[in-house]
Amino acid sequence: xxQSQSQGSIDPRRIADVEPVPAIAGEVATPVYHRAQPRVxxxxxxxxxxxxxxxxxxxxxxxxxxxxxxARIAIAFIDWALVNAxxxxxxxxxxxxxxxxxxxxGVGACxxxxxxxxxxxxxxxxxxxxxWRPAISILLFVGLYVVSAMRRFWRRExxxxxxLALAVIGLLMFGGVFGMTYVPTDEWGGLPITLxxxxxxxxxxxxxxxLVALGRRARSLPAIRLLCVVYIELIRGVPLISLLFMASVMxxxxxxEGLNPDKLLRAQVAIILFAGAYLAxxxxxxxxxxxxxxxxxxDALGLSYWQKTGLIILPQALRLVIPPLVNTFIGxxxxxxxxxxxxxxxxxxxxxxxxxxxxxxxxxxxxxLVAAAIYFTFCYxxxxxxxxxxxxxxxxxxx
Amino acid sequence: xxxxxxxxxxxxxxxxxxxxxxxxxDPVLRSLVWQxxxxxxxxxxxxxxxxxxxxNLAARHIATGFGxxxxxxxxxxxxxxxxxxxxxxxxxxxxxxxxxxxxxxxxVGVVLATILxxxxxxARLSQNWLLSRICAVYIEVMRDIPLLLQLLxxxxxxxxxxxxxxxxxxxxxxxLSNRGILFPLLDxxxxxxxxxxxxxxxxxxxxxxxxxxxxxxxxxxxRPPVWPVxxxxxxxxxxxxxxxxxxxxxxxxxxxxxxxxxxxGSMTPEYGALTFGLVIYTAAYIAExxxxxxxxxxxxxxxxxxxxxxxxxxLLRLIVLPQAMRVIIPPMTSEYLxxxxxxxxxxxxxxxxxxxxxxxxxxxxxxxxxxxAIIMAVYLTISLSISLFMNWYNARIALVER
Numbered sequence: 001x002x003q004s005q006s007q008g009s010i011d012p013r014r015i016a017d018v019e020p021v022p023a024i025a026g027e028v029a030t031p032v033y034h035r036a037q038p039r040v041x042x043x044x045x046x047x048x049x050x051x052x053x054x055x056x057x058x059x060x061x062x063x064x065x066x067x068x069x070x071a072r073i074a075i076a077f078i079d080w081a082l083v084n085a086x087x088x089x090x091x092x093x094x095x096x097x098x099x100x101x102x103x104x105x106g107v108g109a110c111x112x113x114x115x116x117x118x119x120x121x122x123x124x125x126x127x128x129x130x131x132w133r134p135a136i137s138i139l140l141f142v143g144l145y146v147v148s149a150m151r152r153f154w155r156r157e158x159x160x161x162x163x164l165a166l167a168v169i170g171l172l173m174f175g176g177v178f179g180m181t182y183v184p185t186d187e188w189g190g191l192p193i194t195l196x197x198x199x200x201x202x203x204x205x206x207x208x209x210x211l212v213a214l215g216r217r218a219r220s221l222p223a224i225r226l227l228c229v230v231y232i233e234l235i236r237g238v239p240l241i242s243l244l245f246m247a248s249v250m251x252x253x254x255x256x257e258g259l260n261p262d263k264l265l266r267a268q269v270a271i272i273l274f275a276g277a278y279l280a281x282x283x284x285x286x287x288x289x290x291x292x293x294x295x296x297x298x299d300a301l302g303l304s305y306w307q308k309t310g311l312i313i314l315p316q317a318l319r320l321v322i323p324p325l326v327n328t329f330i331g332x333x334x335x336x337x338x339x340x341x342x343x344x345x346x347x348x349x350x351x352x353x354x355x356x357x358x359x360x361x362x363x364x365x366x367x368x369l370v371a372a373a374i375y376f377t378f379c380y381x382x383x384x385x386x387x388x389x390x391x392x393x394x395x396x397x398x399x
Numbered sequence: 400x401x402x403x404x405x406x407x408x409x410x411x412x413x414x415x416x417x418x419x420x421x422x423x424x425d426p427v428l429r430s431l432v433w434q435x436x437x438x439x440x441x442x443x444x445x446x447x448x449x450x451x452x453x454x455n456l457a458a459r460h461i462a463t464g465f466g467x468x469x470x471x472x473x474x475x476x477x478x479x480x481x482x483x484x485x486x487x488x489x490x491x492x493x494x495x496x497x498x499x500x501x502x503x504x505x506x507v508g509v510v511l512a513t514i515l516x517x518x519x520x521x522a523r524l525s526q527n528w529l530l531s532r533i534c535a536v537y538i539e540v541m542r543d544i545p546l547l548l549q550l551l552x553x554x555x556x557x558x559x560x561x562x563x564x565x566x567x568x569x570x571x572x573x574x575l576s577n578r579g580i581l582f583p584l585l586d587x588x589x590x591x592x593x594x595x596x597x598x599x600x601x602x603x604x605x606x607x608x609x610x611x612x613x614x615x616x617x618x619x620x621x622r623p624p625v626w627p628v629x630x631x632x633x634x635x636x637x638x639x640x641x642x643x644x645x646x647x648x649x650x651x652x653x654x655x656x657x658x659x660x661x662x663x664g665s666m667t668p669e670y671g672a673l674t675f676g677l678v679i680y681t682a683a684y685i686a687e688x689x690x691x692x693x694x695x696x697x698x699x700x701x702x703x704x705x706x707x708x709x710x711x712x713x714l715l716r717l718i719v720l721p722q723a724m725r726v727i728i729p730p731m732t733s734e735y736l737x738x739x740x741x742x743x744x745x746x747x748x749x750x751x752x753x754x755x756x757x758x759x760x761x762x763x764x765x766x767x768x769x770x771x772a773i774i775m776a777v778y779l780t781i782s783l784s785i786s787l788f789m790n791w792y793n794a795r796i797a798l799v800e801r
Contacts, residue, residue, distance in 0.1 A: 052527065053527060053528055053529060055526060055527075059527045062527050062530055063529050066529050066530060220426065220430045221433060221434050223434040227441065234775075234779070237778060237779040237783070238774070238775045238778045239754070239778060241743045241746065241754055242754065242771060242774045242775055245758065245761075246771050249761060249767040249771070252455075253451070253455045253456065254448040254451050254455075255455075256451050257454070257455065330542075334543075334544070335545070337545040338547060340547060340747065341744075341746055348548050348551075352551065364551075364552075365552070368548060368551065372544045372548055372549075372552075375545055375548065376543045379543035379544070383539070383543060
């Protein structure tokens, strides 16, 4: 980095080589090349280590302490997770015999619980024979994310792909046609629930957020503006849990008699309302960042409000906010785990319930680690994608 | 509008008062119609929902209104900062206990997360590659795993601790058991209160003295010593007061008696797990904010400060941090708000904050709408107070431009 930068500019040392420092008050001028500092360390890995790990006493001490701590923790973890781990337990007539795991509790991990329960963690209480359906749904979701992440697919047809994929997923999960048995939503569970809540939540919150963001910016419509401000600030001021509580205990009260939408749908509505407020603020940032000239030019062309917004403003504003939007998505993906509190079987709740039965009680660390790994994979992929995108955008902006 | 001409000469040129023409091409009329239509729809939907709710409540024989707050509450509460007895105190009082519990987590969490996050953010910028990498990994891992999962994990770890009789005993006076964390507490005497008062007086005097020192420096170029005076006022004065009153010092140690501990200070596993989880999760976000704030200070500022001959402490305190703070404060505000809102996850691990207690009351009384309205009002008030305070602080440190 510094190498490539210094090539363009003038290297101060090179000038110093030819020009001596001017003599001060009669002192003899010292040619500067005598004063040039030697390179710290030298080349190669040894030089790198000297510059980055041992360049001062403090740094050396910090490095040594850290290496010691990491080694201790790594050895302890490997002992627990690999060396002393129990990978399978014998099956008996009354269920798995976990005595060996219990003996080694705290000493070795009991990965047998994962082998025994992974279907439950991933798919919850979905009928065992039919679990290929949520499995395909998960793959479809991942495929949808990958396609949406590729810039060559960023065009109008992407919306069609989304509608199609979400429809197929809905079909697979509900069933009831093509010989698939009908599965009600309270039997759904595990990772598909997490993906459904976050993906459907964002897909539906997005149009809402665009409208609210536009409404908040509409100077000529003070009443609508006030409505949007109240909505955004109200939702952003309260925790998601209170909205989920509202969905689970208050929502039924507001419905006409006899109509009681199921729990998953109610939670989904709460998540959409929640996500809408946060996304609206992100989109508003993009609308504000757009130069005023764009608005005026669109007006000068005689475009109507919706033409101006759809053709000129939104395409640019949304492009600006893609990195923060991805970061918001990560937040919502994690926040869907809160539905555990109102008793919906998402990935986290399935993991929690998997170790509730007496035979496996106490092995929660193992299942939580696996669930954490799944969440981490999704979030890390999104985060590094967002960072890459930000780099690309800033490169094109600098050019 | 703000031309160079004398506005008095142009008073007559104000635009003529517009009259609304009854045509769809008139933007004023159009916006009026749109607003009336949309507000009408919102009001109609709200009215429909409320009438549904009234009918449903009547059918279930649930009284509306906040009268239930005066009734005696049967909510059992494990830990409370004020006296509360289930069966004697009211529902309203139980909510106050919940609010205090929420504040207890939020205040402690904000302070600790700020300290930890700043340390990690600075360490992330360290020249030591290993330290910087470890901090980066920490930040990434914390941010990519749901907070609720982390809380359940920590709570689970605290629960597999041994029973009080076989509690962990890492340092004298500190016990870790499945009943919580116990630690020694200072036996508080009046001498300590006086010492605290002396400390407060010392703080005021130090502020006055440093202000005086700055004025002297600006006037004469000579800076009177500040640190020795500050040390004498802040440490010396309280110690002298404490010693003069007999220097009482007695630690109240937790002692195992029967099946549980007595004496000392204690922290329940719920509170411990919640605060710990919130702090290390939020610290990751704060670290990133601090890092980007410091990086936002142009490199020339560092070099200029170095050229002025400031040493590293002065450089950070006088040049870098004041500028970094301007970038840091706004996102930090929203992080504090997030921490406060995230403290509502307490309900998942059984810590009784406002959400948890209001939830129990909803179950006991059926007053769902009132209960949720209270939860929302409490959080809105807290959020508003934090943002007001932080906005005030932000305005104070903002760049004053001419």
